[in-house]
Amino acid sequence: MTATNANYKKGFIPFAIAALLVGLIGGFTAVLAPAFVADMGLNDNNTTWIALALAMSTAACAPILGKLGDVLGRRKTLLLGIIVFTIGNVLTAIASSLIFMLGARFIVGVGTAAIAPVIMAYIVTEYPPEETGKGFALYMLISSAAVVVGPTCGGLIMQAFGWRMMMWVCVALCVVTFFICSVMIKKTDFEKKSLDNFDKKGAVCVLIFFSLVLCIPSFGQNIGWTSAPFLGVTAVALVTLFLLIKAESSAENPILSGKFMKRKEFILPVLILFLTQGLMQANMTNVILFVRATQPENTIISSFAISILYIGMSLGSVFIGPMADKKEPKTVLTGSLLFTGIGCAMMYFFTETAPFAMLAGSLGMLGIGLGGNATILMKVSLSGLSQAEAGSGTGTYGLFRDISAPFGVAVFVPLFANTVTTRMAGVMANGTAEAAAKSLASVSSIHTLALVEVCCVILAIVAVRMLPKIHNK
Known part of the structure; x- marks a missing residue:
């Protein structure tokens, strides 16, 4: 093309x-x-x-x-x-x-x-x-x-x-x-296609199912994992998934193209998205929660956390992303994921008195990696799309990209918060004051989170090495 x-x-x-x-x-x-x-x-x-x-x-x-x-x-x-x-x-x-x-x-x-x-x-x-x-x-x-x-x-x-x-x-x-x-x-000579074969059933099922997928973790965290609303939403989501599979398998022109989605160039980037890109918002939130628990007087990181992370993403997208045009994307992506891993690993060295430079450095390094990752993953996943299927392919990729961040938040924010609560109770049982117990529990929990996230990054790098070469095509 x-x-x-x-x-x-x-x-x-x-x-x-x-x-x-x-x-x-x-x-x-x-x-x-x-x-x-x-x-x-x-x-x-x-x-x-x-x-x-x-x-x-x-x-x-x-x-x-x-x-x-x-x-x-x-x-x-x-x-x-x-x-x-x-x-x-x-x-x-x-x-x-x-x-x-x-x-x-x-x-x-x-x-x-x-x-x-x-x-x-x-x-x-x-x-x-x-x-x-x-x-x-x-x-x-x-x-x-x-x-x-x-x-x-x-x-x-x-x-x-x-x-x-x-x-x-x-x-x-x-x-x-x-x-x-x-x-x-400018208006072009685009030939308008008929809506007669538009996959209306598939569109309805896609809208319902993926909306409910995002609701499930929020309902579980805010209402309860055994509550009637959570169980009801989960049940409806499963039924809709069955109907979606049935609708797409029989559709002449399905919303979710199996031909596009079954490629390694799509499956592996989506897997990598779920393993890594959700770290963005989750770590920003967790670092803010950590600072509030250990250094309540430090308001700088809370005020600038978003900017630090997104400045890093901007740098990553500018300096790392375009490298995939000259070098094989899987090679560049491996390096980009190393930045993500370093940003997560830095959290393992957080203490109650961690300086602002270390906190900001972790978010900044994470942002650089995520900015490079996002750019390269789009290039890999959308490579080879024709004019006729460009809208469908980019929309499908956008769907999974947009649910990966809420997924990561739903997993990693509760992981940190719940671990803090559990360990705090154990520390207080030994007679430690509440504020000191919360600080100690937060340090221990952020270290656990760092180890889990580094493991996710390692799995993502393994997935990257399985990607097919793009420049050969």
Whole structure:
């Protein structure tokens, strides 16, 4: 496959602006849930459901809307995605109840799910194969840098004018982006395909099943692993999975393409995603919890944890990701995973008095590895996609990429928190004061977490060595 557009770099500008929009508003709204919950007088645990509503639609709708993009065309799908994204942010700005907010964030996720596959599909189909690493690196840089800037800008606006004004600023950015994209992305001779053979049953099953997959760990942690809601959601998910397999096996043009998914180039990167990329948000949260328990006066790491991690991701995507265009991706990915492993291993040396440089270094090193990993995994997984299946393939990959982080959070955050609780009780039984017991238990627990995560990284490296060579194709 070769690039069909000689001006592919110039053509990517509006798609880059769309990526910037999603990343910037994602950063802005990182401070939304706590502000809304406080404003409405709700319990703090409701912030989980607001984040979950967005994650559900972003992940579950990605393969559906990616497939729809193959039918409607790239320009129309992107513009429709921005419109839906804008509507979701308008509804967020006027939300007056938790249910209203959950619906609004779900709609924002639908818009995101339409935008992201189109951007990745452009890189896959328009960039030359020897340049896709640079394309994905640029995409990752834009997204990561926007998340670094977003929370600060959003926090300043919210502090001065309130969270609703912050959301109206987001709406204004959406409108400007829609205008730019509608002008800059030219209409092409794309032949609109019929929706008659569109896999409607598969789309419904995909939406329900993968939404429930994200609900299962949240229900278990917040409601109880033996509660009726958790067991009910799990049962419905299993039934839907059976229906999904049945629907996709008989569909003429399935949402989840078995031909695309059964390749080593897809299966192994997804496995690596689940072993490593979930470490991002989980370690950021766990390091903050660790510092609060051992150094309650140290507010710096809590304030800058997001920025440290995403700055590292930006550096990794810029300096490591493009190397996969010249060297075999599996070789570069092995090196990138070593950075991830070093970031995790550094946690084993945390103490009650760990200096800020060590805490920041761990998150920064982790971010460098994750930024490089994400760029290279996209290149490997999406290699060889044709124009006809680009939307479907990028949407399917986006689905698994977007659920890998919540999966990691669901596993590693409770692992750390529950271990702290258990070991704290044991220490207090020996007569140690509560604060001191919590500090000692946190140190012990972060060391255990470090060992578990290093093992995950080692398994990921083993999976990398099993990847087929990409440059030979």
